[in-house]
Amino acid sequence: MKKRLLALFTALALAAALAGCGGGAPAPTAQSGAGSSPEGGELTGTVTVWSWDLALVQLQVEAEKFQQLHPGVEFQFEEMGTSQVYSKLTTCLQSGIGLPGVVTIEGEQMAKFGSKFPGKFYDFTGRVNAADYLDVKIGEATVGGKLLAWPWDSAPCALYYRTDLFEQAGVDPASIVTWDDLVAAGTQIKEKTGVDLLPLPTTYNDTLYRLMLMQQGTFYFDEAGNTVVDSAESIRAMSMIQKLYQAGITYDQNSWDDFVAAITGSKVACAPDAVWEAGTFIDAAADQSGKWAVMELPRFDAEVPVKGSSNGGSVLAVPAQSESPEAAAAFVEFAMTDMDTSGFTERTIYPSYIPLLNDPVFSEGLDYFGGQPIYELFAKVGQDVTQVNYTENFAEAIDLAKNAVTKVTLNGEDPTAVMQALQKELVEKFGK
Template identity: 55%
Template structure:
């Protein structure tokens, strides 16, 4: 009993400190107004992280050229810090920012747990102007409560030199079965594994394959569906690759980078942001990388992509400068030049289709052999289906990692393991 009381006191103390930390937020005391000559007015406080915040700060100056009565405060913090402060401040209603960056996959959690606490953009945005997956990230209960920003369409990064050494042609890899057979040849000829795939640290490969097959943890109504055909197919394919002995265990980011530099594997299935990570990790492999779409499950299957990562911008309803804040969000998210500069300067790959028509996204990349990789990712992004992340995404992700470990490391049957996970999720989430 004493332990429980002590824990409660610690929790209360932490909450009190958190509330104190929340005390400096927002544009409190200044109303946004469009009545003043020269545009909007108000004080806008923005919470975001590193390069995202730097980009917003740069474009705030351009916004102020038309709206000189709008002032900005910028608070840089890490992703976890943003979420901790947002949760505490949404519960108290005190100290919220006017604009906040949130990872796309996490937006549904905040929207569902705190209904009515975010401004709507439903009437301000044309959904056809953005990747479908990004619109689903921003939509909760049929309302658009955030604006799409950077996106994470996924492809297969591969070492073109290792493929050439093994006599493998990327264009011959159409299906996952083709990929596995090519991996066996690669292993025999070069000693390198075909794919960097975590056995338990994350479920990225399984999740991408599940999305590619039209599935996800949850259906459109938020009900658990990890026992679906698409889910089982994805897990079975991961197991086939693992059992074939062609996977490199991505046990940590550092191990992956070390393996990349030591030619331990040839392929990484992940999002467009991996472009910068590869360049930073192995600069001496300039010209030795290329990108292809993820293989299909059947050769005649219509192409359907997958996504991993990216963020959105939201405006808490408690903002005293909501009108100016929403106008700034729309301005920076739908300005073609802003999107292009965000990509050029900070690697923020946009989800705004009009920006993706710009020449910069059609240029060849010398590191990737001159290939027009970003144009490829744009086409992939258009095919990524909408999914329902729900408020339970983070917990589902952890449970899915455990299922990966059971299947890969304990030789579990994919169907049985996923049926068990389905029942566990239903018991935990209620559906």
């Protein structure tokens, strides 16, 4: 297993990025026929791909197979981090110059690009069979009612836990149904072993709050894009975070390094996170093989089944003004419907393509997790994650929600008052 793909976001001024986008006349649009093939003809053109880390490697593998079917298509690959991709993409979209044929974008960021640059991305509506993909990924790829990207990797979440610490503390994992059950278990684990229950960022991010929102079928924004962080579900989620913190059973995590230290140093008994985190456990804590297992996240009410939660994943988009948009779109379709499991088995890219998730490889047990077929559990969770509306305001909302976490944990402020204040602040900032 390899380590997870990194995720960051920055902005770059237009003048600085124009040099990176190159010069010359604007590239033809998707409607101009550049790179397309007449009906029954052959695809031709050059497709430039922007991506990062293992995602780029996987796209290179897919391109080699694609070229066997379409030798008239050439590929150029550029590896860059997410911040560089977003900075360069922003300014190239503004100028219409130097755009890639295919670009990897985090699913949560697609709404921002699609909304800010209407008409600038290839429309896959009608080309993607939505029933073949996890619902949450279709939501990420949809902007303004159009599929402006193709779903790729997914990130369903569950609770990783240390079986040996649970056993040492006399806690039966099967007894944990609700978050209140987990708090009680955490108290017992801390008393018996001295180990904290889970890492909890107090200033670093709001991920746990977000997972709890999704469990309850809500998010920062409703379907119409209105801010709803003062909802009963939102307040309940933030109240539970405060409860976990005030129970004295959380490990203060304020960086990625803190998380790794918590795992490798046996400082926590649990970690709620996405499927890609399995690679972190296997790589960074190899000496703990056989001591970890996975269960579904606890729910708020024992009698009320929860929705699934997601944290991460990406989509593939095709800028409409790229050199060969039709060839690029055909490549994306080919790569995203390939039934080859090597992207997962060799590069730990967990797919959102349901037919691929039905492959037997996702039902195999992992020695590291005591022989448990954890990916089977994640596949089930993934199909329970409903669409959420990230909107173009997601990045700003995260920063402010993160501050709310700080207020209810470190400052001990009332969650209801904090979320009502956050609602007012976001509405004033976004207009709704």
